[in-house]
Amino acid sequence: MSLVSGVEDRTHSDLSGAEAEVVKGAIRRNDYSGHTAGLCAGLLQCNLVILPAAFAEDFRAFCRNNPIPCPLLGVSEPGRPQIAALGEGMDLRTDLPRYRVYERGRCTEERRDIRDLWRPDFVxxxxxxxxxxxxxxMAAGIEMRHVEENVTVPMFRTGIPTTPSGAFHGPTVVSMRPIKREEVERVREISAAYPHAHGAPLHVGDPAEIGIADLSRPDWGHAVSIRADEVPVYWGCGVTTQVAIANACPEICITHAPGAMLITGISDCAVFD
Known part of the structure; x- marks a missing residue:
C-alpha cells in the first residue's frame, strides 16, 4: 500500500493556526501528509517507533541509554494502538501524517495509514x-527558518556515537536551526527547559566538529538558508532511533516519517520522570 490521499489534501498553510481537532481530523482522514512543525501550538509532539514485542526491552534500554536524542515519553501495552499517558482518543494506526515501514532494517514503504499492518505483538x-x-x-521572537520556508527541518548523521543496547546502535542524529549569534544563549536557556524534547543544543557552530560534511545536503528533511548574522545550532533528534532500527534489522518496524510527528493530547509543558 502506497501513500493514499483523502478526498482533498490540505496544506500546511491551511492548517497553521487551526484548532487541534481540525488538524488531527485532517490527519486521521488522510487529508494531510505534510510536516507538523508549527501546528497545534501548546500540544506535545512526539516521534513514534512501533516494534514487535521481542525487541521492546532492548529498544527501551537504548532510549534510556541515550536520553538526549531519544527521550522516552511513553510506551504502549502490546497490541494496543494507544499510549494512555499521551491523552485519550488517539489511534496510532491513523494519527500521523506519514509512516515509514522498515523490513529487516530497510525502509520499504511510506504510507498514511497502518491499520492493515497492525499486529497483536506490536509495542x-x-x-x-x-x-x-x-x-x-517562536513565542520569544526567535525565527524558525524551516517553518518560514515551509520545509521539514534539516537533520544530519553525526560522528557522535550512541550507547548501544542489544542490536540497536549507530550515530546520533541532530536537527539544525540557524540562530542569530546574539540569541544563541537565550535559545540555549529556553530549550534547556524542555528535557523531554531533547533539551539544550548538543553543538553550536562548525558542523565538521561533529562529523557533518555539508549543511546544504541534509540526510533527512530539507536544506534551509543561513544568513550572515546566524550560526547553525544542533539539537539531538529522534531520527537517531531510525538509524539504530536499520542497524538492528527487526523483521518489521514502523516509525513516523521525519518531520511528520504524532500530535498528542497533552501540554507541551508536561513533566515526565
Missing part, C-alpha cells in the same frame, strides 16, 4: 520531539 514508543520547544522559541 509503540513515543519519543520527544524538538518541535515541542519550537513554540516557546
Amino acid at each position: 509503540a514508543f513515543a519519543i520527544g520531539c524538538s518541535f515541542t520547544f519550537e513554540d516557546a522559541l
Whole structure:
C-alpha cells in the first residue's frame, strides 16, 4: 500500500493556526501528509517507533541509554494502538501524517495509514520531539527558518556515537536551526527547559566538529538558508532511533516519517520522570 490521499489534501498553510481537532481530523482522514512543525501550538509532539514485542526491552534500554536524542515519553501495552499517558482518543494506526515501514532494517514503504499492518505483538514508543520547544522559541521572537520556508527541518548523521543496547546502535542524529549569534544563549536557556524534547543544543557552530560534511545536503528533511548574522545550532533528534532500527534489522518496524510527528493530547509543558 502506497501513500493514499483523502478526498482533498490540505496544506500546511491551511492548517497553521487551526484548532487541534481540525488538524488531527485532517490527519486521521488522510487529508494531510505534510510536516507538523508549527501546528497545534501548546500540544506535545512526539516521534513514534512501533516494534514487535521481542525487541521492546532492548529498544527501551537504548532510549534510556541515550536520553538526549531519544527521550522516552511513553510506551504502549502490546497490541494496543494507544499510549494512555499521551491523552485519550488517539489511534496510532491513523494519527500521523506519514509512516515509514522498515523490513529487516530497510525502509520499504511510506504510507498514511497502518491499520492493515497492525499486529497483536506490536509495542509503540513515543519519543520527544524538538518541535515541542519550537513554540516557546517562536513565542520569544526567535525565527524558525524551516517553518518560514515551509520545509521539514534539516537533520544530519553525526560522528557522535550512541550507547548501544542489544542490536540497536549507530550515530546520533541532530536537527539544525540557524540562530542569530546574539540569541544563541537565550535559545540555549529556553530549550534547556524542555528535557523531554531533547533539551539544550548538543553543538553550536562548525558542523565538521561533529562529523557533518555539508549543511546544504541534509540526510533527512530539507536544506534551509543561513544568513550572515546566524550560526547553525544542533539539537539531538529522534531520527537517531531510525538509524539504530536499520542497524538492528527487526523483521518489521514502523516509525513516523521525519518531520511528520504524532500530535498528542497533552501540554507541551508536561513533566515526565
